[in-house]
Amino acid sequence: MMGRIKLAGLIAAVLVIFLPSFTSAQDFSFGVSSDEVSIYSLAPGEATEFELTIHNKAEIAHNFTIATFQPLEEERREGRAEFPDENWISFSSQEIEVPANSAANVTVTVAIPREQKWAGEDWEIWLGVDAESSDLLAVRLYVRLLVSTGGTKFNAGLVAGIVVGIVLLGCGGYYYFRRRAKPE
Amino acid sequence: MKAVITSIVVAIILALIFSLPALAQDSDAITITMTGVNDISISLDKTQWPLGNVASNTEYVTSPPIEWCTLTVEGNCNVNIFIVGEDAEWITNPAAYKWTLSNDGTNGENVYGLKFRISGDTARGYVPITKTEGEFWPYDDGSSLAPGDTKQFGLKLLTPTYFVGGRQMQTQITISAVTA
Numbered sequence: 526m527m528g529r530i531k532l533a534g535l536i537a538a539v540l541v542i543f544l545p546s547f548t549s550a551q552d553f554s555f556g557v558s559s560d561e562v563s564i565y566s567l568a569p570g571e572a573t574e575f576e577l578t579i580h581n582k583a584e585i586a587h588n589f590t591i592a593t594f595q596p597l598e599e600e601r602r603e604g605r606a607e608f609p610d611e612n613w614i615s616f617s618s619q620e621i622e623v624p625a626n627s628a629a630n631v632t633v634t635v636a637i638p639r640e641q642k643w644a645g646e647d648w649e650i651w652l653g654v655d656a657e658s659s660d661l662l663a664v665r666l667y668v669r670l671l672v673s674t675g676g677t678k679f680n681a682g683l684v685a686g687i688v689v690g691i692v693l694l695g696c697g698g699y700y701y702f703r704r705r706a707k708p709e
Numbered sequence: 710m711k712a713v714i715t716s717i718v719v720a721i722i723l724a725l726i727f728s729l730p731a732l733a734q735d736s737d738a739i740t741i742t743m744t745g746v747n748d749i750s751i752s753l754d755k756t757q758w759p760l761g762n763v764a765s766n767t768e769y770v771t772s773p774p775i776e777w778c779t780l781t782v783e784g785n786c787n788v789n790i791f792i793v794g795e796d797a798e799w800i801t802n803p804a805a806y807k808w809t810l811s812n813d814g815t816n817g818e819n820v821y822g823l824k825f826r827i828s829g830d831t832a833r834g835y836v837p838i839t840k841t842e843g844e845f846w847p848y849d850d851g852s853s854l855a856p857g858d859t860k861q862f863g864l865k866l867l868t869p870t871y872f873v874g875g876r877q878m879q880t881q882i883t884i885s886a887v888t889a
Contacts, residue, residue: 667749
């Protein structure tokens, strides 16, 4: 076994190339605005959209990709739950080329299905923007997307209370009218 | 009979008067708040580490070891920074051969290790880079990085104890940032 490893090591030392990039290293940076987006009162069945701006600060054009990411619970804002379905978020383009020293917008659409169970919720999901690269080190910038749904949840207790109220009022009214109608 | 009908109608009307506001769905306008002036941005002054040929079961360290690359927070918001690695794939046929990234910086047959060390971080020393996003800078103690902050760091690679020779391998380490 040891002999095999040593032999492989000798062969590898000649033949294997790890991270075969011999071009000069380049400083690269990009930015995204805004860093955080909050949507309030988005009721089930409704959709809304906003724009993110990607700033390419490099001297050459770059391709950028954008996708959703579910953050770990400890990374979410306090009181925020996991966004239920990443398919509810769509992008005008998931890949965009931004010229050197320029900016480009991506439209993000958030659509909540028309189901009452999604009302009154507070969620968080991250939108990650990556600069396409084959270099060893890559940068990804996350935008926090905070979504609060509007509307009220179906309240079984309230409905039951209304039914009981109708029955009680009906009974009360019936006895009231019956007593009034009764001859002295 | 008339009394019964009248009572029921009155009861329903009264119940609806009091319950409708509670049952009605919120019809607030959708509000979108974007911290429009906030730009999140970080930069790296190096993104490549041209190692060339490597031998098995050998450790490679960037030069200088812990001040090889400088990360700068360039936006205008405080950020938490993460680091994550991935398996190294054979460039010619990624699906056919890979080196698995270990989860503790150690190596094995076709398993390699990656670590990073931040200059000045004497408490942690070299920290393994795994396939799960980990803290780059230990912000748990409330020290997220502010605009203008810089951190210098270096990398360490531990090649597998055994691998198939003659294949160009490629991997990527992603450094990510989110507003604190």
